[in-house]
Amino acid sequence: MDRLIYLDNAATTKTAPEVVEAMIPYFTENYGNPSSVYSFASKNKDAVTEQREIIARALGAQTNEIYFTAGGSESDNWALKATAEAYEAKGKHIITTKIEHHAILHTGEYLEKRGFEVTYLDVDEKGRVRPEDVEAAIRPDTILISVMFANNEIGTIEPIKEIGQIARRHGVLFHTDAVQAFGQIPINVDEYCIDMLSASGHKLNGPKGIGFLYIRKGVKIRSFVHGGAQERKRRAGTENVPGIIGLGKAVERAVASMAERSAKETRLRDYLIGRVLEEIPYCRLNGDAKDRLPNNANFSFQFIEGESLLIMLDMKGICASSGSACTSGSLDPSHVLLAIGLPHEIAHGSLRLTLGEETTKEDIDYVVDNLKEIVARLRDMSPLYEDFVKKNNR
Ligand SMILES: *Cc1c(COP(=O)(O)O)cnc(C)c1O
Numbered sequence: 300m301d302r303l304i305y306l307d308n309a310a311t312t313k314t315a316p317e318v319v320e321a322m323i324p325y326f327t328e329n330y331g332n333p334s335s336v337y338s339f340a341s342k343n344k345d346a347v348t349e350q351r352e353i354i355a356r357a358l359g360a361q362t363n364e365i366y367f368t369a370g371g372s373e374s375d376n377w378a379l380k381a382t383a384e385a386y387e388a389k390g391k392h393i394i395t396t397k398i399e400h401h402a403i404l405h406t407g408e409y410l411e412k413r414g415f416e417v418t419y420l421d422v423d424e425k426g427r428v429r430p431e432d433v434e435a436a437i438r439p440d441t442i443l444i445s446v447m448f449a450n451n452e453i454g455t456i457e458p459i460k461e462i463g464q465i466a467r468r469h470g471v472l473f474h475t476d477a478v479q480a481f482g483q484i485p486i487n488v489d490e491y492c493i494d495m496l497s498a499s500g501h502k503l504n505g506p507k508g509i510g511f512l513y514i515r516k517g518v519k520i521r522s523f524v525h526g527g528a529q530e531r532k533r534r535a536g537t538e539n540v541p542g543i544i545g546l547g548k549a550v551e552r553a554v555a556s557m558a559e560r561s562a563k564e565t566r567l568r569d570y571l572i573g574r575v576l577e578e579i580p581y582c583r584l585n586g587d588a589k590d591r592l593p594n595n596a597n598f599s600f601q602f603i604e605g606e607s608l609l610i611m612l613d614m615k616g617i618c619a620s621s622g623s624a625c626t627s628g629s630l631d632p633s634h635v636l637l638a639i640g641l642p643h644e645i646a647h648g649s650l651r652l653t654l655g656e657e658t659t660k661e662d663i664d665y666v667v668d669n670l671k672e673i674v675a676r677l678r679d680m681s682p683l684y685e686d687f688v689k690k691n692n693r
Pocket residue numbers: 309310369370371372373375400402447449450451476477478479499500501502508510
């Protein structure tokens with residue numbers, strides 16, 4: 300078996316060869332500390348600034364509103380914890396949703412233990428947050444609303460513009476975890492009234508361990524890492540120069556190819572969804588059919604365990620996921636699938652396939668052909684399915 304079909308791009312992506320190429324000189328030759336005075340090193344400061352400009356342009360932001368971090372989780376932690384600290388005199392209430400990434404949910408729990416109150420909003424059966432629910436949850440002591448741009452498991456794109464406008468109207472800060480959306484769909488922080496935005500390099504064909512937090516000018520947010528004066532004294536530590544260069548390159552690529560890539564991925568995604576729903580019985584699509592990330596398909600197969608499905612797909616060289624990478628390994632079904640109202644037994648039989656820029660129609664055909672066979676085989680071994688067939692044949 301040599302074939303490897305990677306359909307887990309929501310977990311991470313392949314670092315693009317041009318990205319790696321752009322990074323290498325910053326390990327081998329240009330290794331100077333950007334804070335040093337001599338030109339050998341200080342030119343790295345300029346290189347870092349250039350990447351900040353590329354990212355700012357991609358978001359319609361200003362260069363000095365981009366703060367480099369070690370990735371999406373750090374950006375999410377920073378946005379919540381530092382806002383909580385900086386605005387607690389105004390109030391201690393934060394609004395978020397039940398379908399956020401654990402970097403948000405677990406930070407919310409952390410803050411609850413420290414006297415903050417967090418409202419976790421429900422979503423509808425497509426995984427959509429209702430803007431009117433956001434508005435109804437706002438109180439005089441609400442300091443922050445955090446709603447993800449697009450969900451990492453079911454791909455649903457949230458009504459961010461409406462939510463941003465509501466937050467703005469009520470004078471409440473608005474943060475969005477755009478780790479899955481940035482580089483996939485156009486985002487403008489002014490148009491969407493976004494005050495803070497998290498993104499990560501490795502979800503857009505960039506390196507791991509690098510990301511950024513956009514913080515709108517004027518937002519009072521505290522330093523997250525104390526030490527040197529890097530990142531305008533808000534996040535100390537010698538810059539991860541190769542990572543920042545790689546992130547900038549990845550963003551540049553993603554923006555340049557966005558329209559074409561998203562059209563191609565949407566076509567392949569819809570082809571995949573169409574074939575699966577048509578050819579495999581007792582199966583459903585999770586998330587919204589239209590308002591979804593171009594590369595995301597998420598299905599539930601009745602009478603099947605997602606884990607067994609993953610193992611059998613793996614034997615065919617297919618990399619997929621049954622929930623998010625962080626939830627696999629635990630026996631609880633995904634919090635996102637439960638939030639959209641799936642019963643436990645249906646949620647357990649779920650499969651997430653996320654396409655990448657290299658995915659082809661041949662890959663999709665290979666995957667669907669194998670999936671059909673595997674689902675049929677697993678159902679043949681399932682006592683639940685046997686009972687179901689017996690009842691229905693009567
Ligand atoms: C992957 C992911 C994160 C975490 O990003 P890391 O860079 O891996 O820390 C946060 N939020 C969402 C929606 C993600 O998909």
